[in-house]
Amino acid sequence: MRAKAMTVAGVMSGTSADGIDVTLLRIAPGKLKPRLTLLAHEGFAYPRVLRRAVLAAMNAESTSTAELARLNWRLGLAYAEAVSATLERHPEKLDLIGCHGQTLYHQARAALYAGRRFACTWQAGEAAVIAGTLKVPVVANFRPADMVAGGQGAPLVPLLDYVLFADKARGRVLQNIGGIANLTAIPAGGGPESVIAFDTGPGNMVMDWLAQELFGKPFDRNGSLAAQGSVLEPVLRAALRNPYFQLKPPRTAGREQFGREYAARFLANCRRHGSTPADALATATALTAETIAQSYKRFVRAKMKGGADYIVSGGGARNGTLMAMLAQRLEPLGCELAASEEFGLPAEAKEAAAFALLAWQTWHHRAGNVPAATGATRPMILGQVTYA
Numbered sequence: 500m501r502a503k504a505m506t507v508a509g510v511m512s513g514t515s516a517d518g519i520d521v522t523l524l525r526i527a528p529g530k531l532k533p534r535l536t537l538l539a540h541e542g543f544a545y546p547r548v549l550r551r552a553v554l555a556a557m558n559a560e561s562t563s564t565a566e567l568a569r570l571n572w573r574l575g576l577a578y579a580e581a582v583s584a585t586l587e588r589h590p591e592k593l594d595l596i597g598c599h600g601q602t603l604y605h606q607a608r609a610a611l612y613a614g615r616r617f618a619c620t621w622q623a624g625e626a627a628v629i630a631g632t633l634k635v636p637v638v639a640n641f642r643p644a645d646m647v648a649g650g651q652g653a654p655l656v657p658l659l660d661y662v663l664f665a666d667k668a669r670g671r672v673l674q675n676i677g678g679i680a681n682l683t684a685i686p687a688g689g690g691p692e693s694v695i696a697f698d699t700g701p702g703n704m705v706m707d708w709l710a711q712e713l714f715g716k717p718f719d720r721n722g723s724l725a726a727q728g729s730v731l732e733p734v735l736r737a738a739l740r741n742p743y744f745q746l747k748p749p750r751t752a753g754r755e756q757f758g759r760e761y762a763a764r765f766l767a768n769c770r771r772h773g774s775t776p777a778d779a780l781a782t783a784t785a786l787t788a789e790t791i792a793q794s795y796k797r798f799v800r801a802k803m804k805g806g807a808d809y810i811v812s813g814g815g816a817r818n819g820t821l822m823a824m825l826a827q828r829l830e831p832l833g834c835e836l837a838a839s840e841e842f843g844l845p846a847e848a849k850e851a852a853a854f855a856l857l858a859w860q861t862w863h864h865r866a867g868n869v870p871a872a873t874g875a876t877r878p879m880i881l882g883q884v885t886y887a
Contacts, residue, residue, distance in 0.1 A: 618651070812838070
């Protein structure tokens with residue numbers, strides 16, 4: 500299919516389950532890679548009752564079929580409403596929508612179930628509801644195609660990172676800090692095959708849980724609560740011994756590794772060491788910073804000749820205490836920290852923009868995964884198209 504310019508909405512709701520980001524892009528074919536123009540970005544908090552339902556489904560040891568079916572449909576309505584509200588504020592003639600959906604379960608590595616070993620994933624949010632409401636085709640369910648090709652279904656943002664940030668003269672690392680933190684490293688002058696990408700570990704997930712549990716706040720705004728505490732070094736050292744941090748890329752993480760149960764154990768260990776609530780939050784913030792820095796040092800630094808621009812996006816980029824901890828650890832390694840806004844893309848817009856680009860790729864029968872990042876055996880066309 501001959502590629503054409505399209506206006507595409509990307510829709511993203513991440514593992515923090517705090518709301519929906521919508522990014523509008525104008526995407527046009529280029530000689531070597533697509534050309535992207537940011538048209539608009541909007542964020543929408545989940546209604547409180549919907550967020551409770553999402554978090555309950557993520558952490559449920561058992562639930563009902565009816566509950567999951569209703570949640571899948573309700574999320575579709577929420578995504579459609581978010582796109583519609585974005586278009587009301589920024590009138591555009593939309594050609595296509597790429598919707599990531601809400602991850603309820605992601606098992607990146609094969610495990611035994613009903614007599615067979617396999618990996619699996621599920622992102623909820625009924626695409627037919629979105630397409631039928633907005634009368635625009637929708638691409639959704641992006642991760643499974645990569646997984647059946649031997650990949651981990653994540654990360655899928657590296658294609659956007661490469662298109663927007665690859666540089667001939669300077670190595671760049673794109674660090675997203677959402678519920679889970681993940682990075683994409685692009686060596687100077689490298690092609691897509693040189694990209695390194697993986698989940699570094701917890702991003703905001705543990706910090707957010709502690710802010711809610713200890714302070715009754717949805718999150719630690721600007722890191723102001725953590726700034727009042729001290730890092731508990733014995734707790735941090737114990738947390739860093741988690742086997743996940745020893746895994747070589749490609750690797751992925753989610754609530755299965757660092758969700759509510761993990762955060763509760765982390766807090767219990769803090770309390771055994773006589774922590775204040777602020778100390779616990781400071782230690783969780785340090786855990787995110789330390790695992791990001793260790794991931795760079797162990798798996799990326801050797802590829803970045805002469806250092807790298809370290810470009811941070813996601814909600815964690817708004818946490819001043821976390822960013823100070825990152826600078827303290829990364830700048831001695833030759834990294835220059837920057838926010839994605841300095842490169843023309845708002846921090847909160849990036850992941851939604853990635854799924855707009857992936858939808859455009861799918862529509863034109865082009866691969867969207869980066870096998871070097873996911874571990875897949877081959878490039879794959881991602882997602883399923885639901886027509887309006």
